[in-house]
Amino acid sequence: MAPQLTDRSRRKREAILEAATDLFLTREYVGTSMDEVAAAAGVSKQTVYKHFGDKESLFRAIALSSVQEVSGPLRARIAAVAEADDVGAALLELARSYLTAVVQPEVLRRRQLVIREAGRFPDVASTYHDGAPRLTIAALAEAFARLAERGELAVSEPSRAATHFAFLLVGEPLDTAMFRGVVPGRGPGELAETADEAVRVFLAAYRPERNSPGSDTAS
């Protein structure tokens, strides 16, 4: 297969995924036909079937594409924080990129779709939940355990600390998107501020006490 054809094929695949996400969100899974997906994506019905087999496989491909695209890179960043020299700075940078990654419109829309169709496809919802939020929180827990070992954080239950970090940071924007859909308006300034404040609260609770005057010094 020539590289040009592969590119074209990939573009078609992306167009189908995007058109199907739109239709599944506006007309529901049950109310969407493969004909409509093909028309909205500007491809033939045969092309849709060639790429995705059937409607259910198409739904599954959409739902799970975020898990790899977003969670993989994020976990690599989290692992790096565990060994960072300047832990405060590394957490701030992580928080900003974590928040920016999850509020991408395509990521929010897929998440919304998974949750909306959780009754019909409970296994997809569980797989998404395990692969995206839970795996991220597990990676954070591992990093925080390592930072506790290094004396950089005071964390006795890494998994709880990881949950606190995650929900201080992404809880409200994700929740709002589930009720309201993807609304434009959070600029990079607002995102950075949200991230910085989440890290501030997290560190207030989980930074080890050092020999500053007035605080109990760790022995």
Added chain:
Amino acid sequence: MAPQLTDRSRRKREAILEAATDLFLTREYVGTSMDEVAAAAGVSKQTVYKHFGDKESLFRAIALSSVQEVSGPLRARIAAVAEADDVGAALLELARSYLTAVVQPEVLRRRQLVIREAGRFPDVASTYHDGAPRLTIAALAEAFARLAERGELAVSEPSRAATHFAFLLVGEPLDTAMFRGVVPGRGPGELAETADEAVRVFLAAYRPERNSPGSDTAS
């Protein structure tokens, strides 16, 4: 109308709401008929129509019943915290009752239903979001502003502090329920621990610095 009949009528209404929630969650709104609701509730179709008019009104009644039942009492508790003598103890008590209220199976199921059908009924999702989470956070913000005025909290942005409090506390259980449905297993001990730890983190970030050595010993 005799009181007995009113009671019976109320019981029927509750039975219809519960049966319809079940059906809407398992077969989706679009796949549920009023006949099925009547059969599942053990009442006549006429009774369902008499109480709720039509399927859409029935959906709206279910979706919005939590808003009043849960948010009203919660806001009263929040207002009381603003004037409490022992703010730490009052926040702990508030956190436990807030968390307990929102993880009730019926509340989670209705929330799930609102989010699942947000494409079909965006106005219901917005009304729920405004009336339940947002109004609770607004009430928290008001209480925290008052506590800052009293010198009991160090809060410069009450609305952000309120969001932190809410998502430290209820973020993870609500999110998990949206993906997994209502799974049994969080006992009162786990809920109390979740609540206590959320308050600990919140106070670490938002308690004003004091000069007394005892100020950071509460736990």
